[in-house]
Amino acid sequence: MQAYDAAIVGAGFGGLAAGAELSKKGYKIAVFEASNELGGSAGKFVRDGYRFQSGATVGMGFEPGGVFDRFYESLELSKPPMTLLDPIMDIHLPDQTIHYYKDSHRWYQEIDLHFPDVKENVKAFYDEVFKVGALVDRLIEKRPVFPPKTISDLMMIPPLLDKDSIKLLPFMTQTVYHRLRKYGLEKHKLFLTFLNGELMDSVQTSVEYCPAFLGYTALQTFHKGAFAVHGGLAVIAEQWGEFIKQQGSDVFKRHPVFEVSKEGDTFKLSTKRNQAFYSKRVILNNSVHNFPSVVNDELLKRAYVRKSKEQERKAWGAFIIHGGVKEKVFKNTDSLYHQFIDPDNSEALHDGGQFLLSLSSRGDTTMAPEGMRSFTLSTHTVIEKWWERQEYDNNKQAMTDNLLSTVNHYFDGFTDSLDLVLPGTPVTFQKWLRRDQGKVGGYAPDGRFSWLRSYSARTGIPDLYQCGDTVFPGAGTLGVTLSGLIAARLITKD
Numbered sequence: 001m002q003a004y005d006a007a008i009v010g011a012g013f014g015g016l017a018a019g020a021e022l023s024k025k026g027y028k029i030a031v032f033e034a035s036n037e038l039g040g041s042a043g044k045f046v047r048d049g050y051r052f053q054s055g056a057t058v059g060m061g062f063e064p065g066g067v068f069d070r071f072y073e074s075l076e077l078s079k080p081p082m083t084l085l086d087p088i089m090d091i092h093l094p095d096q097t098i099h100y101y102k103d104s105h106r107w108y109q110e111i112d113l114h115f116p117d118v119k120e121n122v123k124a125f126y127d128e129v130f131k132v133g134a135l136v137d138r139l140i141e142k143r144p145v146f147p148p149k150t151i152s153d154l155m156m157i158p159p160l161l162d163k164d165s166i167k168l169l170p171f172m173t174q175t176v177y178h179r180l181r182k183y184g185l186e187k188h189k190l191f192l193t194f195l196n197g198e199l200m201d202s203v204q205t206s207v208e209y210c211p212a213f214l215g216y217t218a219l220q221t222f223h224k225g226a227f228a229v230h231g232g233l234a235v236i237a238e239q240w241g242e243f244i245k246q247q248g249s250d251v252f253k254r255h256p257v258f259e260v261s262k263e264g265d266t267f268k269l270s271t272k273r274n275q276a277f278y279s280k281r282v283i284l285n286n287s288v289h290n291f292p293s294v295v296n297d298e299l300l301k302r303a304y305v306r307k308s309k310e311q312e313r314k315a316w317g318a319f320i321i322h323g324g325v326k327e328k329v330f331k332n333t334d335s336l337y338h339q340f341i342d343p344d345n346s347e348a349l350h351d352g353g354q355f356l357l358s359l360s361s362r363g364d365t366t367m368a369p370e371g372m373r374s375f376t377l378s379t380h381t382v383i384e385k386w387w388e389r390q391e392y393d394n395n396k397q398a399m400t401d402n403l404l405s406t407v408n409h410y411f412d413g414f415t416d417s418l419d420l421v422l423p424g425t426p427v428t429f430q431k432w433l434r435r436d437q438g439k440v441g442g443y444a445p446d447g448r449f450s451w452l453r454s455y456s457a458r459t460g461i462p463d464l465y466q467c468g469d470t471v472f473p474g475a476g477t478l479g480v481t482l483s484g485l486i487a488a489r490l491i492t493k494d
Helices: 013-024 067-075 104-114 116-140 151-155 176-182 189-203 212-224 234-246 288-294 389-410 426-433 476-493
Strands: 006-009 029-032 044-047 050-053 082-084 089-093 096-100 226-229 250-252 259-263 266-270 276-279 282-284 317-326 337-341 354-359 372-381 418-424 464-466
Touching: 006 013, 006 266, 006 276, 013 029, 013 067, 013 234, 013 476, 029 234, 029 276, 050 317, 050 372, 067 234, 067 476, 089 189, 096 104, 104 116, 116 176, 116 212, 176 189, 176 212, 189 212, 189 337, 189 354, 234 250, 282 476, 317 389, 317 426, 337 389, 354 389, 372 389, 389 418, 464 476
Parallel strands: 006 029, 006 282, 029 250, 089 337, 282 464
Antiparallel strands: 044 050, 082 226, 089 096, 259 266, 266 276, 317 372, 317 418, 337 354, 354 372
8 A cells, every 4th residue: 555655635825835845855745625726715716707716815925035935935936926015905984095005104104194193102003013023923934833732842932932032922911902002092993993904804803802912913914015916826826736746746636535534554535436545644724623524533532623612613704705897997096905894883894894805907817808807805704694594595695785885885886887796605615615614714813812722733643733724823825824834844853
């Protein structure tokens, strides 16, 4: 029986990063992807002449010295064509639009314009954001295994403790809300509305519940560089998949793994049509939400993941609309990304209270027919209601109408210029991306110490590892890529 050195279940960014890293080091690996596309929640699909991004749309970490920049250099690959965004996005409120600039000087000018009564307080807050975010970056770039589970994991901690890392302690024991109190901003409605929108987009929660160091890291990441990758983020996944194959390893599409079990010292991966593959080591890149349904009962007993506790962990779903629209609707804006926030919505931050619009670049015929643009609308949503069959169609139509009409309010003629509208719910995410109950984006932080309940790349089962948005350091293409690289490093060292 021939066995791979490592098998990776799921071809999201974390799994592909791990696969590229291991294959570069000479490991014979196999990547198994259930769908016909690579990239997972950052993948793509094509419909009626339009190319759509499945979920994530903004590229981060491509700036010089960034995570993706250094990874591409290590693989000796050329980065795909991309455009640096500045402004990063336009944030639309009922009575004003805030341009969220990458450049800190221009961003501070925007702060002067929109928050004149507390402008110095807001700028002082952002000074702290940039300093603390940079310190966190230095720690995470060393790829620690957190939480530590073995002696070797613990031995990685002391080298991380220096005079700079000690400065992070207050931010690891407080929420963003606590920090806002220091600057007298905790009751400023407009700034709270803005900040909650940005944190919900990046960390899945609000200032009240977001650990300060996590929120600061996310906020300062925008200002290091946000990019529109030509052809979408799936281009990156396709590059990494091709790299893996060029190293002599295998990438299997349309190969869902239904069960991971153990035969002696080797893992058995059972896939479609009773096929079986064997590997000495395994990395699971399909969300911890799915963990109990993938590993067999014998292995599950040895894992850190407990099915009962996993079901209690809060996570969001996503309601998403992919569509096509006439290019002329957006003739007065160069911004590709727009956020819409309703400060008076009783369900603010989710279910339409806050949502994003991502547009393909003007004239990009790889994404849309000539004279048209593809777009994606996405909002966080409470999962439970989408599994109530009797109300499903009504809820879906109501949410679709709400999002489309809101965009039309800011961009007149939008609804009349629509060519294609494809709404999707958590049910869609379970069906096509195999996300348990449609949960996406990792876990929603629910307090200052919630980060201590993170899952590490270790599962508790020797030679079985995990990565992805539910594994430290968390959601977003940067987080999942780093988690994949951490899992790959453990394989090379254990």
